[in-house]
Amino acid sequence: MIDLHLIRSEPDxxxxxxxxxxxxxxxxxxxxxxxxxxxxxMQRQEALRAxxxxxxxxxxxxxxxxxxxxxxxxADRSRELGDAERAAAHExxxxxxxxxxxxxxxxxxxxxxxxxGLSEDDNVVTERWWPGSDVGDPEPTYAEHQxxxxxxVGEQLRLLDMExxxxxxxxxxxxxxGFGARLLRxxxxxxxxxxxxxxxxxxxxxxxxxxxLTATGHLPKFSDEAYLMERDDLWAIxxxxxxxxSMHRGEILAEADLPIRFTAQTACFRREAGAAGxxxxxxxxxxxxxxxxxxxxxTAEQAHAAxxxxxxxxxxLLRxxxxxxxxxDLCCGDIGGSAARTFDLEVYSPGxxxxxxxxxxxxxxxxxxxxxxxRYRPAAGGSPVLCHTVNGSALAWARIWAALVETGRQADGSxxxxxxxxxxxxxxxxxxxxxx
RNA sequence: GGAGGGAUGGCAGAGCGGACGAAUGCACUGGUCUUGAAAACCAGCGUGGUGAAAGCCACCGAGGGUUCGAAUCCCUCUCCCUCCGCCA
Numbered sequence: 001m002i003d004l005h006l007i008r009s010e011p012d013x014x015x016x017x018x019x020x021x022x023x024x025x026x027x028x029x030x031x032x033x034x035x036x037x038x039x040x041x042m043q044r045q046e047a048l049r050a051x052x053x054x055x056x057x058x059x060x061x062x063x064x065x066x067x068x069x070x071x072x073x074x075a076d077r078s079r080e081l082g083d084a085e086r087a088a089a090h091e092x093x094x095x096x097x098x099x100x101x102x103x104x105x106x107x108x109x110x111x112x113x114x115x116x117g118l119s120e121d122d123n124v125v126t127e128r129w130w131p132g133s134d135v136g137d138p139e140p141t142y143a144e145h146q147x148x149x150x151x152x153v154g155e156q157l158r159l160l161d162m163e164x165x166x167x168x169x170x171x172x173x174x175x176x177x178g179f180g181a182r183l184l185r186x187x188x189x190x191x192x193x194x195x196x197x198x199x200x201x202x203x204x205x206x207x208x209x210x211x212x213l214t215a216t217g218h219l220p221k222f223s224d225e226a227y228l229m230e231r232d233d234l235w236a237i238x239x240x241x242x243x244x245x246s247m248h249r250g251e252i253l254a255e256a257d258l259p260i261r262f263t264a265q266t267a268c269f270r271r272e273a274g275a276a277g278x279x280x281x282x283x284x285x286x287x288x289x290x291x292x293x294x295x296x297x298x299t300a301e302q303a304h305a306a307x308x309x310x311x312x313x314x315x316x317l318l319r320x321x322x323x324x325x326x327x328x329d330l331c332c333g334d335i336g337g338s339a340a341r342t343f344d345l346e347v348y349s350p351g352x353x354x355x356x357x358x359x360x361x362x363x364x365x366x367x368x369x370x371x372x373x374x375r376y377r378p379a380a381g382g383s384p385v386l387c388h389t390v391n392g393s394a395l396a397w398a399r400i401w402a403a404l405v406e407t408g409r410q411a412d413g414s415x416x417x418x419x420x421x422x423x424x425x426x427x428x429x430x431x432x433x434x435x436x
Numbered sequence: 437g438g439a440g441g442g443a444u445g446g447c448a449g450a451g452c453g454g455a456c457g458a459a460u461g462c463a464c465u466g467g468u469c470u471u472g473a474a475a476a477c478c479a480g481c482g483u484g485g486u487g488a489a490a491g492c493c494a495c496c497g498a499g500g501g502u503u504c505g506a507a508u509c510c511c512u513c514u515c516c517c518u519c520c521g522c523c524a
Contacts, residue, residue, distance in 0.1 A: 043486065046493045053455095053493095056505040060454040075504035082504070252446090252483090381465080384483080 001103045001370055007031055017109040020332040022118050031102050038099050041092035048085035052078050104214070105221045107337035108367040114341050117331030123344070124331070129315070130324040130348075140324060142350035145411045149351040150402035151282035153409055154180060157431050162282065171280065172272070172287045174398065179431050183404070183417070184290065186424035187397045188265045191292040191317055195394065198309075199263035199294055204243035206267060207234040212246045215372035217338030224273045236269035240293035241391045245368055248297060252384045253376040259298040259306055265290060268396075282402060284352065289398035295391040297374060300366075303388040307363040310392035311343050314359040317395055320420040323403050324348040326355065340365045343392075347399065351406030356399040361392030 007014050011032055015025045055078035062071035115124045130140045154160025159180025165173045176184050192201055213219040213235050218226060227236035237243060244262050253260065268291050279285035294310045296302075311327070318325045328344040335342045339362035346355035366386035369375070375384035408415040415431040422429055 039486070042493085046486075049494090050492055052504075056503095057455060059504050063454085071504085078504040 001367060002106060002109060003366075003370065004031075004035060004099075004103060008035065014109065018107070020110050020114075020116065021107060021335065022333050023107065027102070027106060031099060031106070034095060034099050034102065038092060038095040041088065041095055045085060045088035045092045048081055048088055052081050052085055055081070101220070104371075108217075108335075108340050108365060110332040110335055111341040111363070111365075114335060115329055115331040118333030119331075120334045122331035123334055124329040125326050126329045126343075127327040128324075129319065129326070131322045142407075143411070145413070146350040146406060146409050147353070148406065148409060149282060150349070150405045153351065153405045153415065154282075156413060156433060157415065158434055159183070159405070159431065160283075169287075172285065174283055174286050174288070176401075179428075180401075182425065183421075183431075184397055184401055186421050187395075187400060188290055188292060189424050190320075190421060191394055192263060192265055194317060195263040195292075195294060195313060199261040199296075202240075202244065202247070202262045202264040204237075204240060204247075204264055204266060206237055207232075208237050208242055208246070209234065212249070213237075213242055215249055216242050216245045216368055217336075217371065218242060221337065225271055227269050227271060237266060238270050239268050239291065239393075240264040240266040241295060244293065244295040244391070245372055245374075245389055248374050249372040251374060253297065253374070253387065255299065255376050255379040258376055258387070259296045259302050261294070261296040261306075263292060263294050263394075265292045282352075283398040284354075284356065284402070286398055289396060291393050291396040293391060294394050295389070297369070297376075297387045297389060299376065299385075300388050303363055303365070303390060307341070307361065307390045307392075310390060310394065311345075311361045314345050314361060314392055314394040318345065318347065318358075320418065321400065321404065322418045323400070323407060325358075336360070336362065338362075338364050338367050340367070345395075347403045349399070349403040349406050351409070352402070356403060358396045358399045358403075359393040362390065364389045364391075 002014065007028060011028060015028045018028065019025065055074050059071050059074045059078065062068075062074060115122060117123070131137070132140075151160065151162060154162075157180075158178050159176065161175045161177050162171075165175035168175065195201075207229065210219060210233065213226065218238060219235075226238050228234075229236070243266075244264060247262065248260070267288055269288050270286075272285055272287065275285060283289075294313060296306045296310070298306045315325070315327070325345055325347045328346060330342040330344060342360055342362040344357050345359040345361070347358045348354075349356050366388055368389045369387040374387045374389075376387055377384050404417060405415055408417055410416055413433040417425065417429045417431070419429065
């Protein structure tokens with residue numbers, strides 16, 4: 001969440017920044033008004049509380065000298081004030097909760113550099129790459145045999161069995177099989193290995209507490225998007241960002257330890273409630289997919305470099321896989337609620353003839369760290385300071401899998417895979433069409 | 437799942453109804469001493485809220501309760517440890 005103090009001291013600035021992403025001024029005004037009420041109530045309550053405490057001490061003193069009459073009179077007075085204090089406390093707490101719940105759904109302030117605009121049409125393509133573009137090769141053209149959607153290729157080569165996935169878990173739960181499953185596993189290994197020079201590998205829990213999803217901003221606002229196991233009050237994680245951001249929740253870190261960087265591959269679960277009926281075929285939009293995430297806790301000064309590092313690593317993987325991609329600098333209206341600045345990486349997938357989002361690399365400023373209460377003690381001394389968080393996918397495999405299978409398809413129906421996967425596939429880089 | 441024990445400041449650990457935000461030790465920071473360091477000695481050393489400030493308030497795993505007054509008593513929950521059962 002954004003800093004309540006900032007809202008108080010610079011309401012116009014906050015309102016203007018949020019207007020860039022379409023948040024009405026009334027939301028800020030409501031917080032300011034309610035916060036003023038809350039503080040007034042709190043002051044009344046605390047004054048009563050101080051009085052009760054002071055009277056109680058006098059009761060103790062009176063009893064010590066044996067003056068029972070005075071003690072009893074003081075106790076009576078204190079009891080009265082205590083009742084009033086309890087009532088005031090409840091009132092203050094209720095309003096405090098209201099302030100907090102308003103604050104929790106207000107999105108982050110977009111970075112100044114984030115492009116203007118309210119819809120995805122306003123996103124800015126900042127870069128485009130294809131194999132050979134570095135040395136001046138022209139834009140790639142795709143042959144007819146590459147214009148086959150991955151669900152068809154997957155079925156022909158027995159790599160993907162969406163029907164059986166649906167039998168087991170319902171539609172949009174993919175089932176990879178045979179070489180298709182091996183390919184998926186190889187991609188995860190490739191990526192995890194690629195980041196081990198600087199990022200500690202984590203294998204976090206797949207389910208998480210409400211608190212954990214609140215820290216990243218996935219709750220309370222987007223509860224419809226996540227799977228909930230009511231009996232145990234646990235949520236299925238929508239991304240490894242969720243557990244990783246809570247790794248140091250409530251802790252005070254040492255500045256010397258920053259940046260703290262993690263990488264993790266997890267299954268990611270999404271209900272896709274707002275997209276029902278869209279992209280129902282194949283792997284374009286699924287309820288469960290594997291993804292390798294990169295994450296870092298950093299200082300404000302380190303944030304920019306850390307953000308770019310993740311972007312570069314995601315790009316590096318796409319290049320090594322030989323997939324055409326582009327980078328989008330998301331406009332204010334399209335940036336996720338918790339982020340200040342986001343770059344999306346989209347891969348071109350010829351069989352479906354679409355750009356597929358395979359990574360979202362974001363800088364959250366201190367928005368998530370404030371929710372998660374992750375701070376660091378400055379090396380120079382002084383009070384703890386909120387960390388910044390950055391994260392990004394490197395990469396989301398379902399769509400990469402689709403793009404690889406479509407891009408690599410040959411005229412004879414077989415699929416050729418990039419050389420970089422050789423060590424993970426025991427050198428077998430061709431998926432042949434099964435006979436009969 | 438059953439029985440028992442526990443959770444206090446960065447760490448260790450006392451306190452178990454009355455000035456406790458909390459003894460003590462270690463760690464850390466500053467100072468004295470020293471050519472320098474160590475040792476010794478002195479001082480400081482949690483977080484947050486609110487307020488112009490003085491101050492006031494909150495926090496002893498979490499939440500509720502009893503009481504004039506709760507770290508201390510009661511209830512619920514979470515987590516950790518030991519033993520038993522079950523289990524990949």
